[in-house]
Amino acid sequence: MIDLDDMDRAILRRLVVDATQGAGAIGRKLGLSQPATWRRIRRLQDAGVIKGRQLLLDREKLGFGVTVFLGVKLATKGRVSLEDFERAVTAIPEVQTVEHILGLYDYRLRVVARDISDFERVLRRRIMTLPGVGDVEANVLLTEERRPGPIA
Amino acid sequence: MIDLDDMDRAILRRLVVDATQGAGAIGRKLGLSQPATWRRIRRLQDAGVIKGRQLLLDREKLGFGVTVFLGVKLATKGRVSLEDFERAVTAIPEVQTVEHILGLYDYRLRVVARDISDFERVLRRRIMTLPGVGDVEANVLLTEERRPGPIA
DNA sequence: CTTGAAAAGAACTGCCT
DNA sequence: AGGCAGTTCTTTTCAAG
Numbered sequence: 001m002i003d004l005d006d007m008d009r010a011i012l013r014r015l016v017v018d019a020t021q022g023a024g025a026i027g028r029k030l031g032l033s034q035p036a037t038w039r040r041i042r043r044l045q046d047a048g049v050i051k052g053r054q055l056l057l058d059r060e061k062l063g064f065g066v067t068v069f070l071g072v073k074l075a076t077k078g079r080v081s082l083e084d085f086e087r088a089v090t091a092i093p094e095v096q097t098v099e100h101i102l103g104l105y106d107y108r109l110r111v112v113a114r115d116i117s118d119f120e121r122v123l124r125r126r127i128m129t130l131p132g133v134g135d136v137e138a139n140v141l142l143t144e145e146r147r148p149g150p151i152a
Numbered sequence: 153m154i155d156l157d158d159m160d161r162a163i164l165r166r167l168v169v170d171a172t173q174g175a176g177a178i179g180r181k182l183g184l185s186q187p188a189t190w191r192r193i194r195r196l197q198d199a200g201v202i203k204g205r206q207l208l209l210d211r212e213k214l215g216f217g218v219t220v221f222l223g224v225k226l227a228t229k230g231r232v233s234l235e236d237f238e239r240a241v242t243a244i245p246e247v248q249t250v251e252h253i254l255g256l257y258d259y260r261l262r263v264v265a266r267d268i269s270d271f272e273r274v275l276r277r278r279i280m281t282l283p284g285v286g287d288v289e290a291n292v293l294l295t296e297e298r299r300p301g302p303i304a
Numbered sequence: 305c306t307t308g309a310a311a312a313g314a315a316c317t318g319c320c321t
Numbered sequence: 322a323g324g325c326a327g328t329t330c331t332t333t334t335c336a337a338g
Contacts, residue, residue, distance in 0.1 A: 001212070001213055001214075001215055002213055002214075004214075012207070012209065015207045016206070016207045016209065018204065018205070019171070019204075019205040019206055019207040020204070020205050047213065048210050048213055049209060049210055049213045049214060050207060050208070050209060050210075051208040051209065051210050052170065052171075052172070052208045053170070053171040053172050053205050053206070053207060053208065054168070054171055054205070054206045054207075054208050054298075055164070055167045055168045055171040055202060055205060055206075056202070056203040056204045056205065056206050057164070057168065057201060057202060057203065057301075057303075058200050058201055058202075058203050059301070060153070061153055061154055061199065061200055061201045062153075062154075062156075062201060062302075062303060062304070063153050063304070064301075064302060069251075069253065069260065086297075090297060090299060093299075093301070093302045094301070094302055095299060095301075096298070096299055096300075096301040097296065097297070097298050097299070098296070098297045098299070099221075099293055099294075099295075099296045099297075100293075100294040100295045100296070101221065101291040101292060101293055101294060102291060102292040102293075102294055103289070103290060103291035103292065104289065104291070105291070108221065108291065112301055112302060137255070137256065138255060139253040139254060139255035139256070139257070139260070140253060140254040140255065141251055141252075141253055142251075142252040142253060142254055143251075143252045144249065144250070144251045144252070145238075145242060145249070145250045145251075146206075146248070146249050147242060147245075147247060147248055147249070147250070148248075149209075149211070149216075149245070149246070149247075149248040149264055150214075150216060150245045150246055150264060151209075151214060152214070152215070
């Protein structure tokens with residue numbers, strides 16, 4: 001865990017909203033010179049606080065109008081079966097996120113599909129055939145809002 | 153829905169993995185000139201296929217070691233109560249994602265906290281006091297893997 | 305930390321195939 | 322559609338205060 005000052009936090013707050021901005025643009029808004037801002041961003045990257053920059057895609061415009069969250073309970077939960085499940089599930093292209101969780105279900109999967117019948121195909125041929133799958137619960141995504149989250 | 157050719161898809165596939173790369177770097181790998189690649193990326197942005205670039209933060213290194221998914225069932229589900237709930241929940245800084253879903257629960261929230269006792273504070277003072285909240289289910293995140301997802 | 309300057313690269317434009 | 326050449330802007334690095 002790295003300690004950041006207020007300026008680092010201000011930079012992160014700006015960058016989280018729009019990672020397109022460079023050091024120059026952010027520095028101007030915060031009253032900091034371009035090189036100083038650049039060095040701080042560089043430091044945050046080297047420290048691993050900034051893990052990378054991700055492209056946000058509009059899946060609907062790509063023809064994937066359906067997003068479903070699946071809660072998956074494993075029938076057998078040894079170390080091997082967790083690894084087997086994870087290896088198999090990450091090989092399914094329609095699976096966008098694999099979350100190992102603690103609670104009623106063991107895994108939470110974010111699955112995208114072209115439409116409901118395409119989703120049924122993925123569910124029956126890909127998900128239900130995964131090694132060790134027990135109960136499965138599905139939630140269809142209606143709307144989603146992402147927020148910056150806390151920096152400090 | 154926009155129709156893309158194989159070159160557009162190849163560009164997106166590269167960009168989704170690492171949005172840091174510019175048009176020049178991607179074009180070189182695909183045997184396309186910098187202006188041609190740039191024009192394609194520009195087109196994808198204008199078409200809305202590319203919604204933006206998001207900074208990926210390591211929440212643990214920022215001191216937020218606990219991520220919890222909450223399934224929230226509303227007690228009353230009129231149009232007004234959905235809007236009231238959404239307005240109130242998006243004002244909580246610890247809430248990173250608000251997903252309106254169809255299924256056993258009405259909403260899924262991604263909540264980050266410093267530790268479990270900090271999470272309890274957020275749950276008791278922020279979440280449970282939200283307007284219209286009924287049942288709440290919690291899942292603690294253990295590990296997470298994000299995949300590029302399908303482009304075509 | 306700052307400024308200034310130089311080098312490299314990326315973004316953007318116009319023209320031509 | 323793609324490539325080439327050129328301009329402008331930003332990024333990145335350096336030196337120096």
